[in-house]
Amino acid sequence: MNLAEMKKLFKDYVQEIVPYEPGKPIEEVERELGLLRVTKLASNENPLGPSRRALRAMRAALRRVHLYPDGGAYELKKRLSQEYSLPADQLVVGNGSNEIIELLARGFLNEGDRVISSEHSFLVYPLIAKTCGASYVPVPMRDFRYDLKGILNQIDERTKIIFIANPNNPTGTYVTAQEVEDFLSKVPKDVVVCFDEAYVDFVEAKDFPYLLFHVKANKPNVVLLRTFSKSFGLAGLRVGYGMASGEMVRYLEKIRQPFNVNRIAQIGACAALDDRLFLWRSKRLVARGRLYLYRKFEQMGLNYVPSEANFVLVDVKRDARTLAQALLKYGMIVRAMNAYGLDTHLRVTIGTRFELMRFIRILKRVLRKGEINP
Numbered sequence: 001m002n003l004a005e006m007k008k009l010f011k012d013y014v015q016e017i018v019p020y021e022p023g024k025p026i027e028e029v030e031r032e033l034g035l036l037r038v039t040k041l042a043s044n045e046n047p048l049g050p051s052r053r054a055l056r057a058m059r060a061a062l063r064r065v066h067l068y069p070d071g072g073a074y075e076l077k078k079r080l081s082q083e084y085s086l087p088a089d090q091l092v093v094g095n096g097s098n099e100i101i102e103l104l105a106r107g108f109l110n111e112g113d114r115v116i117s118s119e120h121s122f123l124v125y126p127l128i129a130k131t132c133g134a135s136y137v138p139v140p141m142r143d144f145r146y147d148l149k150g151i152l153n154q155i156d157e158r159t160k161i162i163f164i165a166n167p168n169n170p171t172g173t174y175v176t177a178q179e180v181e182d183f184l185s186k187v188p189k190d191v192v193v194c195f196d197e198a199y200v201d202f203v204e205a206k207d208f209p210y211l212l213f214h215v216k217a218n219k220p221n222v223v224l225l226r227t228f229s230k231s232f233g234l235a236g237l238r239v240g241y242g243m244a245s246g247e248m249v250r251y252l253e254k255i256r257q258p259f260n261v262n263r264i265a266q267i268g269a270c271a272a273l274d275d276r277l278f279l280w281r282s283k284r285l286v287a288r289g290r291l292y293l294y295r296k297f298e299q300m301g302l303n304y305v306p307s308e309a310n311f312v313l314v315d316v317k318r319d320a321r322t323l324a325q326a327l328l329k330y331g332m333i334v335r336a337m338n339a340y341g342l343d344t345h346l347r348v349t350i351g352t353r354f355e356l357m358r359f360i361r362i363l364k365r366v367l368r369k370g371e372i373n374p
């Protein structure tokens with residue numbers, strides 16, 4: 001079989017998928033450009049590193065890696081269940097919250113179904129919808145925010161899942177409690193609404209929705225997603241979880257891999273949950289880092305979108321991809337948002353103060369040198 005023949009074997013809709021492009025790993029940039037000092041502010045990771053407590057627990061757990069993990073993630077679910085006062089059978093854990101997104105898609109979507117979300121949102125939603133042969137409807141934003149009324153208008157009888165990233169990646173904006181309640185009262189009961197709260201720990205807004213009570217009330221069509229990748233600093237471990245009605249969780253459990261969350265990840269996540277000081281330091285760093293970037297962008301005359309997450313979207317008024325390439329030459333990895341339909345925007349992850357100062361210094365240098373014209 002030659003390459004062309006093999007290509008024909010793939011499903012038509014798989015051939016059309018544009019692969020997800022993650023932020024460049026530090027090691028790759030060091031290797032390719034021969035740089036010694038590289039700063040990565042591109043993947044919304046935690047600049048504090050992992051919590052020491054989690055590290056200690058994981059080191060001890062290494063001795064048992066010859067054994068399969070607990071397929072039911074009993075301890076982790078128990079710990080999460082205590083954390084939220086939610087029965088353990090309303091929790092599903094995954095290889096990152098990305099896996100739960102995938103389980104929802106695999107569990108619910110038939111070919112030809114519809115998934116609705118927003119434009120300028122997490123690129124994994126269209127990727128996974130298309131993998132299942134569903135169509136993906138990105139509803140236009142209003143002022144960089146999800147337009148929930150616009151989403152309601154798009155619901156039809158083929159609509160199965162609505163994804164709402166709250167706060168949203170890459171804009172950092174959120175939908176309010178009032179907007180969500182109004183929305184949920186109008187969504188048909190047979191449409192799954194998944195609130196992806198990957199960045200919830202960084203939220204300071206007082207009118208941010210508290211949706212756990214819908215889950216506690218066993219509302220059948222609401223799913224909440226959370227992750228250990230951001231505020232807990234464990235992105236490389238890949239652990240996330242979903243909270244939903246018992247019935248929904250039972251279905252998702254049926255289709256997951258038996259050992260989807262590895263042994264070290266389960267133990268690291270449990271220990272991280274106990275490290276309240278680490279969580280507090282992460283939140284404080286992000287809150288201060290956002291304010292620092294706002295101030296610097298204002299001084300530089302650049303518009304930014306106020307953020308409730310651990311990154312800030314900034315309009316650099318020129319092609320973002322070209323600018324990101326220029327920054328890369330100085331060992332600064334940030335994310336150009338062209339693939340998200342924001343051609344003149346960069347997304348900058350909140351790093352340590354030192355990293356942010358370095359970013360601003362390099363950005364100013366590149367803009368001043370006029371290497372990149374508007």
Ligand SMILES: Cc1ncc(COP(=O)(O)O)c(C=O)c1O
Pocket residue numbers: 043044095096097098099122165168169196198226227228229235238239240
């Ligand atoms: C909105 C959103 N949801 C989910 C995730 C994925 O998180 P995880 O690492 O738990 O798979 C991300 C990661 O960047 C994200 O931005």
